[in-house]
Amino acid sequence: MQTASAPPAAERSHRLDAFGDWAFRNLVTLAGWFVLIALGLAALSMFWGGREAFEEFGLGFLTSTEWNPVTEEYGALVAIYGTVVSTIIAMIIAVPVSFGIALFLTEVAPAWIRQPLGMAIELLAGIPSIIYGMWGLFVLAPFLADNVYPWVDEKLGTLPFVGLLFAGPPLGIGMLTAGIVLAIMVIPFISSVMRDVFMTVPHRLKESAYALGSTTTEVVWDIVLPYTRSAVIGGIFLGMGRALGETMAVTFVLGNSHQINASLLMPGNSIAASIANEFAEATTPMYQSALLALGFVLFIVTFVVLAIAKLMLMRLAKREGN
């Protein structure tokens, strides 16, 4: 060994350093892999937990509306329907509003107001969802039941075709209320993603368009949106992933009913709300297995939605060069 000539103390410290490097490297690598394994394990554990339900009901689990703990018959369709419908309502409201907010924060508002307003919206995005749920139950639902839903039932409920969606007693809680609460919850989220995305558009492009005499609206539609299209869709999907899996905000206002109703004013259910309401009381193995299977379905759906969101957002990041 060449190092024999070095003083023994130096050699010892050199070996210590080499060991330190080796240990540290393996430690952080392990932690990195842990993230990967955690997600895989989460999926696997729910699939394993739900296997009895999948075996018993097969694909019928996804298409059956039966949910009866007494006869041990379980189907996920009511919950899936509720999750999808409440999310659609939320997105119909939240996407245009968030777009407007992002537009206002990047192109319209005077410069001094942009930062504080943007920060306020980001802070509001951090309010725990249980607060939204409580507000929905105690404030929004009674308000809608007294002031809005009777009118909706009377005016929209009598229309042909769409009337079916809006006819019903003004209970306050139900699909529509859940959709509105979800929308309010994801608005700050989607709008702050969209704002960040809009801010990546190079000033050169926008200024060129302005110099040619474009109005702000034309710049947004013809420059900003085409440049950020994929990332805007990514932001919307990110918000959708949130809305699909949201638990507390909807559990309060959905009404926990195990029937599909055409009317949006009637109570419904969602995957997350079913699990939250029933899991702690699920005493039989099959009951528990059915709820875990529901969790697995939710996991897969949100995984796909979030993966699409991420890929869309990455397309813009690639163009940005980072």
Place this chain on the structure above:
Amino acid sequence: MASVADRLYFRRRLVNAMSLVLSGAATLFGLFWLVWILWVTISKGVDAMSLSLFTEMTPPPGQDTGGLKNAIVGSLMLSTLAICLGAPVGIAAGTFLAEYARSRKIGEVIRFVNDILLSAPSIVLGLFVYTLVVRPTGSFSGYAGSVAMAFIVLPVVVRTTDEMLRLVPSQMREAALSLGIPQWKVTTQILYRAALPGIVTGVLLALARISGETAPLLFTAFNNQYWNTDMSGAMPNLPVTIFQFAMSPFEYWNQLAWAGAFLITLFVLAVSLVARTLLLRKKTHHD
């Protein structure tokens, strides 16, 4: 001819003005709901505020006195343990991404998965920890609750650590390495110091995120009406207590739920404000 051009120009300006007004209206619309929610939480919370919240236990049904002492203490314990479990692993994984896997395929994959974990439904993590911890041990426990929340802490800390370490200029690494300092010492003693405000921000954001999380606790820590500091049993905690009290028909329970909601909102806003100012100070520093 000129009048045609004028009309066209007028139309474009009209469309522009209309859409700008609409965007302002959208902002007002969005803020209206959020301010309403905040206002209700504050006004109902302040009404229910009293010293007994912090000195008395959660009451049994029908009783008109009592506080949230056990729930507050339980929540603090659960969050502390969750941070202690999640933050070190998160910082280590973030270090791996930024320092050891920066332009490797595995880094890309982990970053992708981490971002999905970041937005994954929290109730799913609750189910996961139920099958991982509660079912094998046979009972709800504070440990299970903390593990579930640690899985929420993890991706937040991984992401911020990764981003903050990547912001550290590479000259700093090169200068340190050229002095013969081993890489692990460069990372722990130089890079961590440079990225410290960012990493602390990540941990604080994670704390803000878990302090209101209810769904993952429902069937891990469960809830407990009594005083309990033994983490191996079901733990009382603020979010699940709020959930149960808000859903109940008892007036006083509802009141306590609002008080709890107010406390959590206050805490979350305070923590995220501190986190943001930390980051802002660092940013202005670098400019």
